[in-house]
Amino acid sequence: MTKTGKPPRTKTPSVSEAHLAAAIVAVRAMDVRQKEQVCDRIHAEQPNLLASVLALRRLGVSMQTVDVVLNILIVLTLAVDNSGQRLATVTEADQERELQRLVAIVQFAKGLDAAAMGQSIQQTTAYKREGFLLAYVYDAIQRTGLTDVKDEAAKYAILAAINLVNCMATAKRSASRS
Numbered sequence: 001m002t003k004t005g006k007p008p009r010t011k012t013p014s015v016s017e018a019h020l021a022a023a024i025v026a027v028r029a030m031d032v033r034q035k036e037q038v039c040d041r042i043h044a045e046q047p048n049l050l051a052s053v054l055a056l057r058r059l060g061v062s063m064q065t066v067d068v069v070l071n072i073l074i075v076l077t078l079a080v081d082n083s084g085q086r087l088a089t090v091t092e093a094d095q096e097r098e099l100q101r102l103v104a105i106v107q108f109a110k111g112l113d114a115a116a117m118g119q120s121i122q123q124t125t126a127y128k129r130e131g132f133l134l135a136y137v138y139d140a141i142q143r144t145g146l147t148d149v150k151d152e153a154a155k156y157a158i159l160a161a162i163n164l165v166n167c168m169a170t171a172k173r174s175a176s177r178s
Helices: 017-030 034-046 049-059 063-082 092-109 114-120 125-129 131-143 154-168
Strands: 083-087 171-175
Touching: 017 063, 017 131, 034 049, 049 063, 049 092, 063 083, 063 131, 063 154, 092 154, 114 125, 125 171, 131 154
Parallel strands: none
Antiparallel strands: 083 171
16 A cells, blocks of 8 residues: 555556467467577667677576577567567666666565565566566576576576566667557
């Protein structure tokens, strides 16, 4: 509840469950060449997001794990496309700001009980703005076993994947050019 006694307002996600589902289905049906074409477009429109995924290799992340995060980026990009929106180019400064916020949230949450941690997560920008995208990323990193790996490389991949959503959630938007 807010100070006025009213429930807090939550932003309606701009990328709906249907947009996300269509993107997941489309990516599953793609061959390598089709995924490369999407990556070429991502390189042209969001080079910093693509670079943040590809840079994981230099941090010791396996190619198999980089592929998981790259697949997440492709799905997120197509989901935003399906929503009819176009994101402003995410800069390195945008990425750094969102990563700092994410690390601060993780640090803050250390030692919290499950209920308090859940409340902390619900207050993040990505959860408020793009809950479906964030849920997809959490599911993807759990399904692929990244959350079970305890080395530094896996942590980098998880942070990068979540930061993709945070950056997309906070990017300025316009109507898509068709």
